[in-house]
Amino acid sequence: MxxxxxxxxxxxxxxxxxxxxxxxxxxxxxxxxxxxxxxxxxxxxxxxxxxxxxxxxxxxxxxxxxxxxxxxxxxxxxxxxxxxxxxxxxxxxxxxxxxxxxxxxxxxxxxxxxxxxxxxxxxxxxxxxRRFDPVYMKAKEKIVNGDIGEIILFRGYSLDPISEIHNFLKFLPSSSGQFLDMAVHDIDMANWLIDAFPKTIYSCCNSFSFREFEEFGEGDNVTSLMQYENGSMAFIMAGRTAQHGYHIETEIIGTKGTIRIGSVPSPHQLEILDGSGVRRECYTDFADRFYLxxxxxxxxxxxxxxxxxxxxxGIHEAYKATLIALKATESLKEKTLIKL
Amino acid sequence: MxxxxxxxxxxxxxxxxxxxxxxxxxxxxxxxxxxxxxxxxxxxxxxxxxxxxxxxxxxxxxxxxxxxxxxxxxxxxxxxxxxxxxxxxxxxxxxxxxxxxxxxxxxxxxxxxxxxxxxxxxxxxxxxxRRFDPVYMKAKEKIVNGDIGEIILFRGYSLDPISEIHNFLKFLPSSSGQFLDMAVHDIDMANWLIDAFPKTIYSCCNSFSFREFEEFGEGDNVTSLMQYENGSMAFIMAGRTAQHGYHIETEIIGTKGTIRIGSVPSPHQLEILDGSGVRRECYTDFADRFYLxxxxxxxxxxxxxxxxxxxxxGIHEAYKATLIALKATESLKEKTLIKL
Amino acid sequence: MxxxxxxxxxxxxxxxxxxxxxxxxxxxxxxxxxxxxxxxxxxxxxxxxxxxxxxxxxxxxxxxxxxxxxxxxxxxxxxxxxxxxxxxxxxxxxxxxxxxxxxxxxxxxxxxxxxxxxxxxxxxxxxxxRRFDPVYMKAKEKIVNGDIGEIILFRGYSLDPISEIHNFLKFLPSSSGQFLDMAVHDIDMANWLIDAFPKTIYSCCNSFSFREFEEFGEGDNVTSLMQYENGSMAFIMAGRTAQHGYHIETEIIGTKGTIRIGSVPSPHQLEILDGSGVRRECYTDFADRFYLxxxxxxxxxxxxxxxxxxxxxGIHEAYKATLIALKATESLKEKTLIKL
Amino acid sequence: MxxxxxxxxxxxxxxxxxxxxxxxxxxxxxxxxxxxxxxxxxxxxxxxxxxxxxxxxxxxxxxxxxxxxxxxxxxxxxxxxxxxxxxxxxxxxxxxxxxxxxxxxxxxxxxxxxxxxxxxxxxxxxxxxRRFDPVYMKAKEKIVNGDIGEIILFRGYSLDPISEIHNFLKFLPSSSGQFLDMAVHDIDMANWLIDAFPKTIYSCCNSFSFREFEEFGEGDNVTSLMQYENGSMAFIMAGRTAQHGYHIETEIIGTKGTIRIGSVPSPHQLEILDGSGVRRECYTDFADRFYLxxxxxxxxxxxxxxxxxxxxxGIHEAYKATLIALKATESLKEKTLIKL
Ligand SMILES: NC(=O)c1ccc[n+]([C@@H]2O[C@H](COP(=O)([O-])OP(=O)(O)OC[C@H]3O[C@@H](n4cnc5c(N)ncnc54)[C@H](O)[C@@H]3O)[C@@H](O)[C@H]2O)c1
Ligand SMILES: NC(=O)c1ccc[n+]([C@@H]2O[C@H](COP(=O)([O-])OP(=O)(O)OC[C@H]3O[C@@H](n4cnc5c(N)ncnc54)[C@H](O)[C@@H]3O)[C@@H](O)[C@H]2O)c1
Ligand SMILES: NC(=O)c1ccc[n+]([C@@H]2O[C@H](COP(=O)([O-])OP(=O)(O)OC[C@H]3O[C@@H](n4cnc5c(N)ncnc54)[C@H](O)[C@@H]3O)[C@@H](O)[C@H]2O)c1
Ligand SMILES: NC(=O)c1ccc[n+]([C@@H]2O[C@H](COP(=O)([O-])OP(=O)(O)OC[C@H]3O[C@@H](n4cnc5c(N)ncnc54)[C@H](O)[C@@H]3O)[C@@H](O)[C@H]2O)c1
Incomplete structure (x- = not known):
């Protein structure tokens, strides 16, 4: 026993x-x-x-x-x-x-x-x-199986609902930045699904809603375009101002097909038809989306x-994702293209 | 010339x-x-x-x-x-x-x-x-081509937006009923796509929003279940109280596949993500949906x-649809099963 | 303890x-x-x-x-x-x-x-x-809360994948019919969500794919249209020939809004773009759909x-659903309208 | 007259x-x-x-x-x-x-x-x-109306179907590159919707399917990340290898809401349920998508x-889009960040 x-x-x-x-x-x-x-x-x-x-x-x-x-x-x-x-x-x-x-x-x-x-x-x-989420596991399986061929582009969005912003703003001064706080999940997904390491990184951002991010050289929304050693590209966005809910979306465009995960980030198969049209209500937070x-x-x-x-x-995976997140942050702050 | x-x-x-x-x-x-x-x-x-x-x-x-x-x-x-x-x-x-x-x-x-x-x-x-609408023409083509096999069920919804109800209520006393006014399009579609004639018809209705329909033995929403001579079934609904817009939806369930038309009755490929979730705005009326x-x-x-x-x-098709609409109305008013 | x-x-x-x-x-x-x-x-x-x-x-x-x-x-x-x-x-x-x-x-x-x-x-x-499925629970909550007003129509589909048909055919002679075997879930959902009891029932069926159902007065696909005491209508379909998977779909059309559950019966938020177009893979069986x-x-x-x-x-709910399923079966076999 | x-x-x-x-x-x-x-x-x-x-x-x-x-x-x-x-x-x-x-x-x-x-x-x-396409016009109207607030990110995909590649390959040596040939539409859309001009551009590409693009310093798929003077960001992708059809997709993420156009690039409201799941067939080419x-x-x-x-x-708009396309191409060929 x-x-x-x-x-x-x-x-x-x-x-x-x-x-x-x-x-x-x-x-x-x-x-x-x-x-x-x-x-x-x-x-x-x-x-x-x-x-x-x-x-x-x-x-x-x-x-x-x-x-x-x-x-x-x-x-x-x-x-x-x-x-x-x-x-x-x-x-x-x-x-x-x-x-x-x-x-x-x-x-x-x-x-x-x-x-x-x-x-x-x-x-x-x-x-x-996310590596343990059934949907991402299914995507990985299809990719490994060759269903979508080579990966042309990985696109990952991690958008927090604006309803959570006040919690976040308190924490802003001690934050290590959007890439380490949020986008690191997408970076890890890109690493895992592409199965390689980036060679160039270019990041930018803006802060239309919460100017206080600028003090820290950050944005309330940040993006990064990376090219991996094997040629695959990754576009990553992390933001804090989504009106509609907690939005984690991933797209993997391959030479033989494309996979999308969460393009409508809705927790259940429930659709509502009312004065707003035909609509789906969205996830509210990470616990709602990723409990399983x-x-x-x-x-x-x-x-x-x-x-x-x-x-x-393990440590190896974490090390790679952390390093890329740090470099993406550096690109953002220095407004420069990073070559690894 | x-x-x-x-x-x-x-x-x-x-x-x-x-x-x-x-x-x-x-x-x-x-x-x-x-x-x-x-x-x-x-x-x-x-x-x-x-x-x-x-x-x-x-x-x-x-x-x-x-x-x-x-x-x-x-x-x-x-x-x-x-x-x-x-x-x-x-x-x-x-x-x-x-x-x-x-x-x-x-x-x-x-x-x-x-x-x-x-x-x-x-x-x-x-x-x-509808016989001249590109989408219905495409569906007909696929059916004739055998893509979905035999038709098990035709389901047709014709739902007017509630925003139009006041125009309709004025016209109610002279209306010839929901089946002739609205559902006759779905009846014709069923006739066209199934390519046969019904043998049994059972209709019912309710009027939760506008009780005035009851005076005329009608409902603000009516339905009918029909079985065609060849065995295919048809379920038809016509209503006047859709909150979300003008909703024309058709489903044809076949033995080899199913076709759906307009399950999200939205005029363009535009999706909005906002406080109501992820949504599509709907058609507003028949002109919006069927201009082409x-x-x-x-x-x-x-x-x-x-x-x-x-x-x-032509007249032949119109005759058949009209007759079925009249019989569906009779079933509704007499609360009885009609055999043709 | x-x-x-x-x-x-x-x-x-x-x-x-x-x-x-x-x-x-x-x-x-x-x-x-x-x-x-x-x-x-x-x-x-x-x-x-x-x-x-x-x-x-x-x-x-x-x-x-x-x-x-x-x-x-x-x-x-x-x-x-x-x-x-x-x-x-x-x-x-x-x-x-x-x-x-x-x-x-x-x-x-x-x-x-x-x-x-x-x-x-x-x-x-x-x-x-289904009463314990999170999505149906959410729908019930919205209905009880008055979000969609009075229920005009309940529509319930329970469609088994055709891949399972051979298991079923063995069991066909001892089956108690589609309404008791399959549709009883939709009947129970209609009872639960409408919160009333039917007063009329009309059923019909066909068997385009598996004629052997006819020997038992049944069909490989059956439907029933019911009207409840309070005026609400219910349209129910059960079938055994879905090409695309296990398809449980429910729609509740109300005076103030409409709720749909499972109109795309797909287990996860994964969308595939390939030679077949943009597509979602479907549930394979009841275990896949209803484990939770x-x-x-x-x-x-x-x-x-x-x-x-x-x-x-409990027993009370089961009694009602069973009785309705038996009556729907009777309507099917007698080709008649049942009044309760 | x-x-x-x-x-x-x-x-x-x-x-x-x-x-x-x-x-x-x-x-x-x-x-x-x-x-x-x-x-x-x-x-x-x-x-x-x-x-x-x-x-x-x-x-x-x-x-x-x-x-x-x-x-x-x-x-x-x-x-x-x-x-x-x-x-x-x-x-x-x-x-x-x-x-x-x-x-x-x-x-x-x-x-x-x-x-x-x-x-x-x-x-x-x-x-x-595209400026004359009803859907883009609707999007512009909503943006001008302030419905989605400030534009955080414009994302534009223009993906040609792989079925057209052989026509294109003949034309490849005389092509002026993906940014001028294809992506210039997205560049113009970004200019139009954001209503400003970029200040930085970084492009990259790959050619997993058709290595011949590399001879010209190009890729069969190219991307570019741009930041506009007003802070808005734009991510643009043009490709020639879409398996599923002609895919023009645009997303505008704003501070108050997000608009998506063509995320399922399907010409009509027709959905098919068959052995591939629940699917929509896609546009086949630009004539199919943009005739109107x-x-x-x-x-x-x-x-x-x-x-x-x-x-x-007019000329002014064309000049701006052309210039940006040329700079995006330069970034691609020089593997460098361009500042304007
Ligand atoms: N995987 C994910 O999706 C995900 C989601 C949310 C948070 N996180 C991570 O989890 C961590 C916690 O985030 P959170 O949102 O729960 O934070 P939180 O601020 O809500 O909670 C922090 C907790 O740590 C405790 N704490 C603070 N200093 C401590 C110390 N010196 N020793 C021991 N405990 C201490 C606090 O008392 C509190 O209980 C962060 O690193 C965050 O990046 C990951
Ligand atoms: N195919 C469809 O989807 C569709 C949609 C709407 C209306 N219709 C049909 O079109 C017809 C008209 O509907 P509408 O909504 O435009 O009605 P309406 O009430 O808006 O217009 C009726 C018109 O007919 C005129 N008219 C009335 N009596 C007349 C007479 N004796 N001689 C000549 N003209 C007369 C009126 O002056 C008016 O111009 C109806 O039969 C309706 O069923 C079909
Ligand atoms: N809630 C649902 O969605 C759902 C889904 C599937 C089955 N069911 C119901 O579950 C029941 C079983 O269905 P199944 O598909 O698992 O059937 P099955 O044929 O796969 O299994 C039947 C089991 O009962 C056993 N058995 C047979 N006769 C017995 C007896 N006299 N005493 C004790 N055990 C006996 C068999 O050995 C076998 O283990 C059915 O009543 C069915 O309606 C419900
Ligand atoms: N707006 C869009 O979405 C869109 C779509 C396709 C093409 N285009 C543009 O349209 C243009 C034509 O593209 P196409 O695909 O139709 O090309 P094509 O190769 O099919 O046709 C080119 C035509 O130009 C003629 N031609 C060649 N040299 C000529 C000359 N010196 N003088 C007069 N005519 C000459 C050829 O005989 C032929 O008729 C291109 O500039 C392309 O960028 C725009």
Whole structure:
């Protein structure tokens, strides 16, 4: 019989709560034994909803690692902590599931590779959950199968609903930019589906709705055009002002056919005919769109640990996506074409 | 070179104006030389917009036939006049294009057949313009070609926008009912596409929005389920309360495939993403949806006369559709199953 | 803490396996302790996949009830056994989840009501899983909220893919007809959404592809037009010859708006552009379309037992749907209009 | 009454024939009195289909101008002749309708401005027919009306069907590149809808299917990302390998809403459900997609001459689009970011 894995969860914010729900109710062979957050309300939530005792609710990450006898941690803390928390946990031989992005600057990621090389059983997965979304998996399968031939263009949109903007604006000064915060998912998808690495990157942006982005050399909407080593092109857009909802759309134009995902970003097969015409209501946020993917990625993480497998989406993938996001940001700020 | 045909137009109402526009500006080899209407404003319109002299604007149909030396008439008068006006014109050897329906009760349609039999060059076309709409023509072509196999079910919706209801309510007491007024187009489409005649008819209705329909044994929305002699089934709905626009939708379910027409009744390939979701704006009325079909049917009529051809959609077709519409109305009023 | 419920499952066929998977892996507070099937391969499957011991795999329903100390049974046996197995289990004070239909003729359903009346804690739920499907739930919510006003027409299609026909043809002689086998789901949806009972029913059918249906007075495609007491109309179609996949489509036309569900019956937001045009691939079968609903309905069943609640979809609902399906079948066979 | 305009048409190739049809049969107040082509078969076509006498069919453009007493010419000759033919005709005081592009290198377009300035009644229109397409006109109207706010991103795809590639490959050596041949329409649309001029341009391309494009520093698919002076961004793609048909798609993402045109490039409201799923067949070529726009643009041209109006889409607009197309081509060939 399988041993139970002892898991600690860091961060109980928007995404942390989803991971908590999944880990505590919807996965076998796992025990959520500790959480770590700075927020007292979130701790109370953990006590009442997750049934944790107060002593299992930490404020300090290192303390939790010291005391909670963890097999693995799931990191849903703010992005700027990811690299260090991952490093620390791995150093202690604790498996890590880290939310994207793995890092917000060109950190010594080499160090992570070193640890993993010397401790080959250690699993370190990064939260590119789209790789675990059934629709993207289906697309990948078709591409690998040759159904659409060579990839001419990958187009990825990640547009947050404007209804969420005020939460975001608070967080703007500490944001690592749209490419690392949002577009990194599309970058990872492009890397995964094209299966190569970019050689040129050109980015631009604007801020018609929220001029405050300009102070940071950023835009409320940003785009980037990249060309990959193998010739494939990628056009990526990330934005924060979609009126209609949470809009994640991907198109892969191939020599033999084209695949589109989410061109109407609507959660269910429900169409309404009324005074506005014929319409579909849209996803409201990432939880609405990707719940199943969040579930699937944690199932895979746990299974990888139990069965001593390498993660599907590890440090290597995260490193590449992070690097490209940093370069796309550089292109944006320097208004220049980057050659890699 | 082709001789010009002298045409008289009867009725300058909603539809008559469209026919006038087409006849006076968009067809070769034809002269619109006279109009007939009871309405003085419409006569002024004819003088100013069509360039007719006042003496070419008649109030009396017979007088126009007597005086205007017509080759052909186009009838867009109220439905109750259609049969008699058609009869009279044909008797005088004048070609007739008659708006649907040809008759509003079981008139002596046999008499029309008699005239046409003895005067084989005479063209009498009825205004089932959907037969001239490019989309329905494409569907017919695919069906004839065997692409969808045998027809299991024909489903036809004709839903008027609620914005038009007040015009209709005025006209309600003189209406010959939803099946003759509206659904007769779907009945004709079913006859045309299935290429057979019904053997059973069952109709029902309701009037949630406009109870006044009940006084006439009718509903603001009516439906009918029919089975054709060859086994094909037809489900037809006509209504007056569509919130979203003018909705003409047709589905033909076959043994090898299914064809749908207008399931999103939107006039152009324009999609809007805004606070209501992802939406398409709808057709506003029959002119918006079927302008091209109105044009095509008159082109065909003129061509048939010039080239001495039988009309694609003549008395025979009109007779069948009218009879079925009358029987569907009878089923509705008697709350009974009709066997033909 | 919650006690574990001991469950027995009857039938391990197409649907039984899905229930087994859900009961054994995806619901808390429940133990699948026994199964009953006539098929030895299915028993081996239960041993290897569900981890049951061979002694927990029964061939005889009564023996299982005698020996397995069950709190509840889930019936996924052939439809003709449903009524008797339900009756027997309830008589013994065992909670029952019974697949649709509850009965295949007008059985003494009154007896079931008697048992339930005298044993008020007993839960008897019937498998109308669409009531637990998120999309139908959303539609119900909008209707209850008044968003679309009064219901003018309910239209429900249940079309099985032609790829499944050979399985079905074997089963045809013992089938209780399309209305009880398939359309009963649409009948239940119409009852639920309209919230009334029909007063007239007229059905017809054809069998262009599989003439063998005619021997049984049935068709490979059947339709029915019903009018409900409150005036709402329902048009229902069930068929077995869809070329494109498993097609469950529902439309509710209201006085203030219209809702459509599944008009493109495609499982994911993936669109393909290739030599066939712009296309979406369709659901392949009921498991593909309704997995989540099957999960939700069992979750609700278990919760109802634990929390001593009445089921959302019990004997009363099943009785009504069954009766209507029987009457629709009668109309079909007698070629007559039924008044209730 | 209006005088008839005497028109000469240059080029009777793919597009020339469409213009001929429209000019000779579908516009009032105009006489197509002469054509000019190098091809004898096309001349025979003109004699038999257009009813021209052989002496009205010229091989030499200047000779036609000398002899045919033209009020206006329509140029559908190969692109490399456009500038000189336009210049010559305007110099002689003849109105010009010139197909896109106006020029294929940075010609002395200033000279054209000079002529037009000194001869203010002269009309020179350029064939950006999308400005006359009902759907694009509707989009423009909504944008001008402020419905979608500021334009964040314009995205334009112009994808030719692969079925046409062999025609194109013959023409490849004399092609002026994808940006001038195809994408110039999208460039003009971006200019028109954004109502500004770009400040940066970055292009790239690939040629997975037809390596022969590489010899010319081009690709069978090219893209460009531009930023306009006002901050709006434009992403443009032109390609020659679409499997599904002729695909012209435009998206305008605004701060208050988004408009999409042609995201399913299907000519009619006909949907097919068969073994490939639920699908729409696509446009086959530019004539199929833009017939109405070609008609409308010539109607406007004739009207502008008659009523002494400036053309909606003249030299100024053509100059801007041509310049941008040339710069986008330069970026492609030099693999560099262009700043304007
Ligand atoms: N995969 C996705 O689609 C997705 C979606 C949303 C967020 N995310 C990522 O998840 C992370 C969290 O995002 P969020 O929106 O939930 O943030 P949030 O601000 O809602 O929550 C942050 C949480 O981290 C805790 N925290 C802050 N500092 C900490 C520290 N030093 N040690 C431990 N805990 C600390 C806070 O108390 C809070 O519980 C981010 O890195 C974000 O990029 C990913
Ligand atoms: N094919 C279609 O889709 C379609 C659409 C709309 C109307 N129609 C048919 O067209 C006909 C006219 O409909 P409408 O909506 O234009 O009606 P309307 O009421 O707007 O116009 C009726 C016209 O007929 C004239 N008229 C009335 N009595 C007359 C008479 N005795 N002699 C001559 N003229 C007379 C009126 O002055 C008026 O000009 C109807 O039969 C209707 O069924 C068909
Ligand atoms: N809700 C839905 O959408 C849905 C879908 C499919 C089937 N169903 C219903 O589920 C039931 C089963 O359908 P299926 O397609 O899985 O059938 P199936 O033929 O695949 O399986 C029937 C199972 O019942 C067992 N069985 C037969 N006789 C039995 C008996 N006397 N006692 C105990 N077990 C017996 C068989 O061994 C087999 O395991 C039917 O009533 C059907 O109407 C409902
Ligand atoms: N607006 C659009 O969407 C669109 C579409 C297609 C073509 N075009 C433009 O139309 C033009 C013609 O394209 P096409 O595809 O019809 O080309 P084509 O090759 O089919 O036809 C060219 C025609 O020009 C004639 N010609 C060649 N040299 C000539 C000369 N020196 N003087 C007079 N006539 C000469 C040829 O005999 C032939 O009739 C091109 O400039 C193209 O860019 C525009």
């Amino acid at each position: 399988m041993t139970m894995l002892r898991i600690g969860l860091v961060g109980l914010g928007r995404l942390g709560k989803i991971h908590a729900e999944i880990l505590s109710g919807q996965i076998s062979n796992v025990d959520l034994v500790a959480v770590c957050t700075l927020d007292d309300k979130e701790k109370s939530w953990a006590v009442s909803k997750l049934g944790l005792s107060a002593t299992c609710c930490f404020s300090d990450f290192e303390k939790m690692l010291d005391e909670a006898k963890l097999d693995a941690v799931v990191l849903a803390s703010p992005s700027s902590y990811h690299f260090n928390q991952t490093y620390l946990a791995l150093s202690l031989g604790i498996h890590v599931f880290c939310e994207k992005p793995l890092a917000v600057k060109e950190e010594k990621i080499q160090n992570l590779f070193d640890i993993l090389n010397t401790n080959s059983g250690l699993v370190c997965q990064v939260g590119f959950m 993917a969040f579930q699937n990625e944690l199932v895979a993480f746990i299974k990888n640990i139990h069965e001593d497998e390498a993660p599907k989406c | 082709m001789t010009m045909l002298r045409i008289g137009l009867v009725g300058l109402g909603r539809l008559g104006k469209i026919h006038a526009e087409i006849l006076s500006g968009q067809i070769s080899n034809v002269d619109l030389v006279a109009v007939c209407t009871l309405d003085d404003k419409e006569k002024s319109w004819a003088v100013s917009k069509l360039g007719l002299s006042a003496t070419c604007c008649f109030s009396d149909f017979e007088k126009m036939l007597d005086e205007a030396k017509l080759d052909a008439v186009v009838l867009a008068s109220p439905s109750s006049y259609h049969f008699n006006q058609t009869y009279l014109a044909l008797s005088l050897g004048i070609h007739v294009f008659c708006e649907k329906p040809l008759a509003v009760k079981e008139e002596k349609i046999q008499n029309l057949f008699d005239i046409l039999n003895t005067n084989s060059g005479l063209v009498c076309q009825v205004g089932f313009m 079909a109105f044009q095509n049917e008159l082109v065909a009529f003129i061509k048939n006369i010039h080239e001495d051809e039988a009309p694609k959609c | 919650m006690t574990m419920l001991r469950i027995g499952l009857v039938g391990l066929g197409r649907l039984g396996k899905i229930h087994a998977e859900i009961l054994s892996g995806q619901i808390s507070n429940v133990d699948l302790v026994a199964v009953c099937t006539l098929d030895d391969k299915e028993k081996s499957w239960a041993v290897s996949k569900l981890g049951l011991s061979a002694t927990c795999c029964f061939s005889d329903f009564e023996k299982m009830l005698d020996e397995a100390k069950l709190d509840a049974v889930v019936l996924a046996s052939p439809s003709s056994y449903h009524f008797n197995q339900t009756y027997l289990a309830l008589s013994l004070g065992i909670h029952v989840f019974c697949e649709k239909p509850l009965a295949v003729k007008e059985e003494k359903i009154q007896n079931l009501f008697d048992i339930l009346n005298t044993n008020s804690g007993l839960v008897c739920q019937v498998g109308f899983m 609903a099957f999960q939700n309905e069992l979750v609700a069943f278990i919760k109802n037992i634990h929390e001593d609640e009445a089921p959302k979809c | 209006m005088t008839m305009l005497r028109i000469g048409l240059v080029g009777l190739g793919r597009l020339g024939k469409i213009h001929a049809e429209i000019l000779s049969g579908q516009i009032s107040n105009v006489d197509l009195v002469a054509v000019c082509t190098l091809d004898d078969k096309e001349k025979s076509w003109a004699v038999s289909k257009l009813g021209l006498s052989a002496t009205c069919c010229f091989s030499d453009f200047e000779k036609m101008l000398d002899e045919a007493k033209l009020d206006a010419v329509v140029l559908a000759s190969p692109s490399s002749y456009h500038f000189n033919q336009t210049y010559l005709a305007l110099s002689l005081g003849i109105h010009v309708f010139c197909e896109k592009p106006l020029a294929v290198k940075e010609e002395k377009i200033q000279n054209l401005f000079d002529i037009l300035n000194t001869n203010s009644g002269l009309v020179c229109q350029v064939g950006f027919m 726009a070609f008609q409308n643009e010539l109607v406007a041209f004739i009207k502008n001459i008659h009523e002494d109006e400036a053309p909606k889409c």
